[in-house]
Every structure is written in C-alpha cells, then in structure tokens.
Amino acid sequence: MSKRVVITGVGAVTPLGIGAEALIDRWSAGESGLEQGAGRCAEFEPTDFLSRKEARRSDRFAQLAIAAAGEALDQAGWGEEHPYDPGRVGCVIGTGIGGLGSLEEQEGVLRERGAKAVSPLSVPLMMGNAAAAALAMRHGVHGQTYGVVSACAAGAHAIGSAMRMIEAGDADAAITGGAESALTGLAIAAFAAMGATSPSGICRPFDARRDGFVMGEGAGVLVLEEAAAAERRGAEALGEVLGYGATSDAHHLTAPEPSGTEAARAIGLALGDAGLEPDEVDYINAHGTSTPLNDRTETEALKLALGEDARRVPISSTKSAIGHLLGAAGAVEAIATLGALRRGAAPPTLGWEERDEGLDLDYVPGGARELPVRRNGNGASQRVAISNSFGFGGHNAVLCLGA
Amino acid sequence: MPTQVTTNRVEQTIFDGLAEVGAEREQLSREATFEALDVDSLDLVEIAQIVEDEFGVELEGDDVKDLKTVGEVIDLVVARSS
Numbered sequence: 204m205s206k207r208v209v210i211t212g213v214g215a216v217t218p219l220g221i222g223a224e225a226l227i228d229r230w231s232a233g234e235s236g237l238e239q240g241a242g243r244c245a246e247f248e249p250t251d252f253l254s255r256k257e258a259r260r261s262d263r264f265a266q267l268a269i270a271a272a273g274e275a276l277d278q279a280g281w282g283e284e285h286p287y288d289p290g291r292v293g294c295v296i297g298t299g300i301g302g303l304g305s306l307e308e309q310e311g312v313l314r315e316r317g318a319k320a321v322s323p324l325s326v327p328l329m330m331g332n333a334a335a336a337a338l339a340m341r342h343g344v345h346g347q348t349y350g351v352v353s354a355c356a357a358g359a360h361a362i363g364s365a366m367r368m369i370e371a372g373d374a375d376a377a378i379t380g381g382a383e384s385a386l387t388g389l390a391i392a393a394f395a396a397m398g399a400t401s402p403s404g405i406c407r408p409f410d411a412r413r414d415g416f417v418m419g420e421g422a423g424v425l426v427l428e429e430a431a432a433a434e435r436r437g438a439e440a441l442g443e444v445l446g447y448g449a450t451s452d453a454h455h456l457t458a459p460e461p462s463g464t465e466a467a468r469a470i471g472l473a474l475g476d477a478g479l480e481p482d483e484v485d486y487i488n489a490h491g492t493s494t495p496l497n498d499r500t501e502t503e504a505l506k507l508a509l510g511e512d513a514r515r516v517p518i519s520s521t522k523s524a525i526g527h528l529l530g531a532a533g534a535v536e537a538i539a540t541l542g543a544l545r546r547g548a549a550p551p552t553l554g555w556e557e558r559d560e561g562l563d564l565d566y567v568p569g570g571a572r573e574l575p576v577r578r579n580g581n582g583a584s585q586r587v588a589i590s591n592s593f594g595f596g597g598h599n600a601v602l603c604l605g606a
Numbered sequence: 607m608p609t610q611v612t613t614n615r616v617e618q619t620i621f622d623g624l625a626e627v628g629a630e631r632e633q634l635s636r637e638a639t640f641e642a643l644d645v646d647s648l649d650l651v652e653i654a655q656i657v658e659d660e661f662g663v664e665l666e667g668d669d670v671k672d673l674k675t676v677g678e679v680i681d682l683v684v685a686r687s688s
Contacts, residue, residue, distance in 0.1 A: 256628025256644070319658070323651035 207430035208366045209440035210604075212281070213538045214274025216267045217421040218242035218525045222274060226535065227542030230524040231550040231571045240404025241386055242419025242526030260324060261337055262302030267422035267531075268334035268382035269341060275378070276342065279426040279438065285343065286376075286436045287428075293346040293374040294339045295365045296424075297357030297381035299530030299594075301331035301350070304387050334382045334422075346374045354594030355490070356449075357381050358423065358533025359602055363447035365427050375432050380424035380534035394418060397457065399494060406527075407554030408491035408520035409498045409566045416492040419526030423534035442541045442606030445479070445587065448472025452597030458496055459593060463504030469599035470508035470589060477603040479587060481512035485574050486549050486588040488540040489566075491520025492527055501591060502562050517574070519567040523553035533592035537602055540590045544606035547574045547586065611661050611687035616680050623656040624649075624676065636677030647671070653679070663687050 215222065218236025219229040221244075229236070236242050244267065249258040252270040261269065285292060305328035312320050327333060332350030339348040347368060351361040358381025365379035394400045394416075401415035433440060450469040454460035474481065490501055505513045521532075521539045528535050543549055548571045555568040579585045590602045617636070625631045629643040640650070647667070654665040663686045665679075673679050 254628070259628060260648075320655060323648045327648075 206370050206372070208369050208427050208444045209430045209433050210425050210442045210444065210541060211428050211433055211438045211440060212275040212277070212279030212426035213424070213441065213541060214271040214278065215421065215423045215535055215538050216244050216247050216270050217528070217535055218244055218419050220246055221270070223538050223542065226539055227546065227550070230521060230539060231546065231548060233551055233553060233570060234524065235553055236525045237406060237417055237419070240401065240417055242417060242528070243386060244421050260327065262305045262328045262333060263384035263420070264298055264302055264382045264422070265334040265337045267384060267420065268296055268380070268424060269337055271380065271382070271422040271424040272338050272342070272378055275424040275426050281426070287432070288375070289343050289345040291346055291375045292344045293365060293368045293377035294335050294344045294348040295351060295361045295368070295377060295379045296335040296338065297351040297353065297361035297530045297534065298331050298334060299352070299354050299357055299383050300385050300390065302329035302333055303385045303390055305329045307387050307389050338378055342378065344378065352530070353598040353600070354596055355527065355529050355532055356592040356594030356598040356600040357530035358535065359537065359590065359592035359600035360449060360533070360598070362425060362444065362534060362537055362602055363449060363600055366444045366447055369427060369429050376426065376428040378424060378426055380422065381531040382422035383529040383531040384420040385529060386418060386420050391418065399457070401493060405554065406493045406523055408489065408493045408523050408552050409502070409559070409562050410555045411557040411559035413493040413495060413498060415494050416522065417526040419528045421525065421528045421531050421535055423531055423538045425534065425538065442544060442604055444602060445605045446473040446475070446477030446603035447601070448476060449600045451599065454597050457595045459500040460597065461500055463500045463507055465597070466500065466504035466591070466593060466599045467507035469601040470504060470591065473589060473601040473603040479603065481509040483587055484509065484512060484516050484589055485577065485586040486540070486543055487516050487518040488536050488543070488588060488590040489518050489520045490591040490593045491522055491552065493522060497593065498562060501593070502564055505564065513564055517549040517565050517567045517572050519549050519552045523555070533590070533600060536592070537590050537604065540588045540604050541606055544586045544588050544604065547576065548572060549574055611684060613680065613684050616661065616683045619656065619660050620653060620676060620680055620683070623653045627652050634676065636675065636680060638676050639674050657683055661687055
C-alpha cells in the first residue's frame with residue numbers, strides 16, 4: 204500500500220497579516236489585504252523572527268519563509284529536537300524569482316561604486332534556493348533540500364515534490380512551501396511592460412472587467428509527514444495531500460494554451476493520484492489571477508477536467524484578497540484551501556460582480572459559502588478540494604487536498 | 607584621500623564594522639575571536655571592504671584567513687598602512 208502524506212502544521216505571512224489564521228479568517232470575512240494596487244506584508248518586521256545578523260543575511264523572500272516555517276513547525280509540535288532523523292527530513296521551497304530586491308540593490312552598488320564594493324552576501328541573498336537553505340540551516344534539516352523555480356506554479360510544485368519525496372520513502376517528513384518578495388521597481392515595471400498586471404490596480408478574478416493581476420508578497424510553509432509516522436508520534440493531522448498532478452503547455456512563453464487541455468490534464472492527474480472522481484470534489488481554489496487569459500483558460504480547463512461537476516463545485520480565488528504571490532501563491536493557497544475545508548466554508552472571490560461571456564461557473568461571489576458535509580468510509584467527515592497553480596512558461600501544478 | 611591611520615581609528619572602524627555585520631557590540635574587544643563573535647569569512651570580506659573605503663588598505667582573503675582575533679586584523683591594517 205502506498206504511503207499517505209498528512210499535513211501537521213501550516214504557517215503563512217500574507218498581505219492579510221502574520222499567520223495562517225489571519226489569512227483564512229480575514230479572507231473568509233471578505234477582507235482584502237490589497238492597498239494601492241499591491242499586496243504588501245505591511246505588518247511583517249523581520250527582526251521579530253530573526254536576529255539582526257540573520258536578517259541581513261536573508262533577502263526578504265527568505266525572511267518571510269523563515270517566519271512562516273516557524274509557525275508551521277510550532278503547530279506541528281516540532282521542538283528543538285526533531286521527531287524524525289534529521290537525515291530523513293526534506294525541505295523544498297518554491298519561488299518565482301528569488302532575492303530580486305537584493306539583486307537590484309547590488310546592481311545599483313556595482314554601477315555607482317564599482318565591482319569592489321559589491322557585497323559578498325549578494326549571491327546567497329539572491330539565489331533562488333536561499334529560502335530552502337535558510338530553513339534547512341535554522342531547523343537542522345539534513346535530507347534533500349532545494350528550491351523549486353517554476354514562476355507562479357512554484358509553491359504547488361514544491362509541495363508536490365515534497366509529497367513525492369515522502370511517498371517514495373526518501374523522507375519521513377518535509378518542510379515545504381513557497382516564498383516571494385518581488386514588489387521591486389524592476390519587477391513592477393517588467394510585469395506592467397508585458398501587460399500582465401492590472402492598470403486599474405483592482406483584482407477581480409473571473410469578473411468581466413478584470414484587467415490583470417495585482418502583485419503581492421508573502422510566504423506559506425507546510426509540514427508534511429508520512430501518515431503512519433505522524434500517527435505513531437501522536438501528531439494531529441490537519442489534513443492530507445491526497446494527490447498531485449503536473450503538466451506543461453509547451454505553447455507560449457507566457458500565455459496559457461487557450462483550450463486548457465494541459466491544465467485540465469494536471470487536474471485529472473491530481474484527482475487520479477488521489478483515487479477520486481470529479482463528483483467527490485467539494486471546493487476548488489482557483490489560480491484565478493484576474494488576468495483576461497488565465498481566468499478564461501482556467502474556466503475551460505475546469506470544465507474539461509470535471510465535466511458537469513464543474514458547474515456544481517464552488518470556485519474561489521485567494522488572489523482576490525491578497526493579490527498574486529507568484530512563487531508563494533501555490534503554497535499560501537494550499538494553506539487557504541486547507542483552512543476552507545477545515546471550516547467547511549468556501550471563502551468568496553472578492554470583487555466578482557459582472558459575469559463574462561463563457562465564464563459561467565460558480566465563483567462564490569459575495570460571501571463565504573458553507574460546504575456540504577461528507578462522510579468517508581469510517582464515518583468521519585472529509586471534504587476534498589483542488590488547488591490550481593499555473594505559471595508563466597506553461598507550467599501547471601495541481602494539488603488535491605482533503606480535510 | 608584616505609583618513610590618517612591611527613590604531614585607535616582602525617580599532618573604532620573595525621568595531622563599528624563588526625557591529626554592522628551583526629556581532630554583539632558588548633562582546634567586542636581586541637582579544638575576541640571571530641569564532642566567538644560568530645563572524646565568518648563572508649563577514650570578513652565586508653570588513654575588508656569597509657577598511658579599504660576608510661583607509662585605502664587592501665586586504666585579500668589570504669591575508670585574513672588565518673587571523674583568529676579582532677586585534678590581529680587591527681594590527682595588520684595599521685602595519686599595512688604605514
């Protein structure tokens with residue numbers, strides 16, 4: 204029998220505040236963390252979580268990951284002593300860009316003061332695996348540790364990779380998720396230049412008036428454990444990673460393949476991996492970027508993958524409340540999805556008012572919606588959700604979660 | 607023009623630099639070892655950059671890699687500048 208992978212801790216730093224509870228509470232209540240066309244983690248103060256020395260040796264994206272991981276490991280009940288052999292604990296953290304703020308700063312130093320003034324910390328600050336490395340050092344992880352870079356699918360790819368690591372028997376547990384902090388001059392200009400971000404600064408996924416995404420920053424980290432091992436140590440399972448599917452459009456640098464075929468195949472693979480049928484899905488956490496192309500293609504993909512069930516299942520976008528966290532999105536949204544399942548309510552897609560032609564699914568407008576109770580074979584309630592993540596480059600990564 | 611180099615000025619600059627890279631100021635002394643201060647090779651490169659900016663003295667990695675204490679670096683900078 205193949206191994207099951209449970210979630211024993213989650214942590215998040217998002218534009219809705221510090222902590223996974225703030226994310227799900229405030230989103231469910233219909234609150235937005237977006238201000239002036241951006242989703243900043245305004246409450247985040249690095250030295251609340253790191254020493255001054257650690258803080259200056261980490262780019263903001265890694266700092267956010269460190270804070271989120273601390274929360275997740277506390278919830279999982281991992282103290283100073285690991286509950287597992289550190290050599291059998293992995294760490295996989297996704298990011299879209301890595302330490303872009305540090306890169307830009309040091310580029311400025313190079314231009315203004317020359318090569319000899321460039322900080323020796325530049326490379327460790329900007330490298331895409333910096334968050335994974337920081338967490339491994341801080342928490343004494345000696346198993347497989349690496350970063351995942353797949354644009355806006357990175358957080359979901361990271362969780363999927365960590366799940367596979369445990370399923371394959373290479374690790375008993377893994378610290379995984381995603382982190383991003385790219386609200387920098389260059390990134391803001393570059394995303395605007397390609398027409399990806401919203402000129403209006405308003406995020407309203409699936410609405411007819413949507414005009415692009417609103418960039419946010421943050422991190423989400425989950426502790427995954429092999430189910431039997433977690434049970435042996437008496438850990439509470441918050442939920443389960445039931446399935447994972449990933450595909451590639453091989454179509455265009457940035458635009459999704461319009462029929463949604465490969466995105467749909469990723470959804471189907473995740474459901475198949477979980478051993479579930481479309482009629483067993485209770486909630487869908489959409490990628491839902493608020494770009495004209497994504498939201499149309501994603502709607503098509505959901506119809507392809509789920510058939511008639513696509514019209515039944517409530518679909519909402521976390522980005523409507525926090526913006527697009529790029530490489531952190533898939534991880535933060537997996538945590539939000541878990542929260543929705545555990546509370547039995549689908550949070551709303553904020554800002555959705557006008558139906559667009561062809562975008563005719565249930566995007567949960569207005570307020571949070573109660574999810575039906577389901578009983579599994581043992582009589583316990585378990586709801587099932589899909590969390591979609593799609594990245595520039597045509598990367599599709601889909602998680603199937605249960606709680 | 608680099609500032610005139612005196613032992614006191616070098617000491618002050620290096621102490622400030624070490625505090626800047628994250629060492630605890632109350633632990634700083636000539637006798638303190640880099641190991642005790644949790645100062646590593648990356649920090650020492652930053653200190654070398656500060657020293658060069660301030661005194662025009664170039665320190666390469668090989669110059670400092672065997673030095674154990676803060677005082678040894680101060681003495682090296684003073685010696686190089688005279």
